[in-house]
Amino acid sequence: MNPKVIVYKKVDKKVLDFIGENCEIVYFEGLDSGNYSQFLSELRDADGIMGSGLKIDQDLLEQAPNLKIVCNASVGYDNLDVQALTERGIMATNTPKVLNETVADTVMGLILSTARRMPELDHWVKSGHWKSNLEEKWFGVDVHHKVLGIIGMGGIGSAVAKRAHFGFGMDIIYHNRSINIEAEQAFGATYYSIDDLLAKSDFVCLMTPLTPQTEKMIGKREFARMKDTAIFINSSRGKTVDEEALIDALQTGEILAAGLDVYVDEPIKLDNPLLNMKNVVTLPHIGSATYETRFDMAMLAATNLVVALQGEAPPTLLNSVVK
Numbered sequence: 001m002n003p004k005v006i007v008y009k010k011v012d013k014k015v016l017d018f019i020g021e022n023c024e025i026v027y028f029e030g031l032d033s034g035n036y037s038q039f040l041s042e043l044r045d046a047d048g049i050m051g052s053g054l055k056i057d058q059d060l061l062e063q064a065p066n067l068k069i070v071c072n073a074s075v076g077y078d079n080l081d082v083q084a085l086t087e088r089g090i091m092a093t094n095t096p097k098v099l100n101e102t103v104a105d106t107v108m109g110l111i112l113s114t115a116r117r118m119p120e121l122d123h124w125v126k127s128g129h130w131k132s133n134l135e136e137k138w139f140g141v142d143v144h145h146k147v148l149g150i151i152g153m154g155g156i157g158s159a160v161a162k163r164a165h166f167g168f169g170m171d172i173i174y175h176n177r178s179i180n181i182e183a184e185q186a187f188g189a190t191y192y193s194i195d196d197l198l199a200k201s202d203f204v205c206l207m208t209p210l211t212p213q214t215e216k217m218i219g220k221r222e223f224a225r226m227k228d229t230a231i232f233i234n235s236s237r238g239k240t241v242d243e244e245a246l247i248d249a250l251q252t253g254e255i256l257a258a259g260l261d262v263y264v265d266e267p268i269k270l271d272n273p274l275l276n277m278k279n280v281v282t283l284p285h286i287g288s289a290t291y292e293t294r295f296d297m298a299m300l301a302a303t304n305l306v307v308a309l310q311g312e313a314p315p316t317l318l319n320s321v322v323k
């Protein structure tokens, strides 16, 4: 009998067909209050699950006694209690690398649109205005040849550094858990302590995973160290930043502007002050959201699922599980 898997995210038909060659699939295009109890009942005898964003912790695992693998169709896996999974002998996988270039494109988009105030100008033109003699009112700041400070020089951070260095002549400085020799050799990136990076950067780009060590790693103290002309970019996870301190830094002019793809609450609440700030560019957590990259991520997650349920090691396994 084929193993039973639940796919709880909308994926391309080719991905479903690939999984379906070896597994019996229960498919949810997404989970919500309307179908969550059905998901839980299917979970009871599921061998594997694949999707993204769902919090997978002890409580949920209690309801999945047959589970052998959890496949996140995302690189970030702060939604997984990896220790609980490991203790139960359940494999966990994510989708590293395949999204690096696309997320880096998004980060460059945030840098450019924030520095050159593109959403504001777009709105201005579409509402029937032109620059006329108010031109200076719409000036931005240069991006090229500025200092870009990257906190978290991993896969995506390095792809951002490549674009910024070779495309925009930016000086790359970085802070990371460890020295990244490849980035130093390839982009002339220089390692800085976090405090020195904050003080020297024109653009501060946060690209770490969310972990107990990175939660609120950028807060009041860190914004105070940044230049008052600094632009802050966050495409990692909302909780890596103290959002109240960010709002305060933007309101008081402690920093110039912010480009954000991620928030403490997702979806962002409509009364969040960030939504009413002209010096903030907001995206709805779409860093990797292109057809090509979402396909590649889903296919990698599906490969992990199928390979593991055939008894082989999945390509991007996060934990070591004793069977």
Ligand SMILES: NC(=O)c1ccc[n+]([C@@H]2O[C@H](COP(=O)([O-])OP(=O)(O)OC[C@H]3O[C@@H](n4cnc5c(N)ncnc54)[C@H](O)[C@@H]3O)[C@@H](O)[C@H]2O)c1
Pocket: 075, 076, 077, 096, 097, 099, 103, 151, 152, 153, 154, 155, 156, 157, 175, 176, 177, 178, 207, 208, 209, 210, 211, 213, 214, 235, 236, 237, 261, 262, 285, 286, 287, 288
């Ligand atoms: N906005 C989006 O749509 C989107 C898309 C993809 C990834 N992400 C987020 O970006 C994160 C990074 O992705 P990646 O593929 O580059 O991961 P990665 O593992 O390749 O790189 C992360 C880097 O952060 C560094 N790091 C970890 N903890 C640190 C700390 N305490 N201080 C300094 N550096 C630290 C690591 O050393 C590593 O170099 C993901 O975990 C995810 O949360 C967001």
Ligand SMILES: O=C(O)[C@H](O)CO
Pocket: 052, 073, 074, 075, 076, 077, 099, 287, 288
């Ligand atoms: O971590 C990731 O891959 C992105 O945030 C998409 O969820």
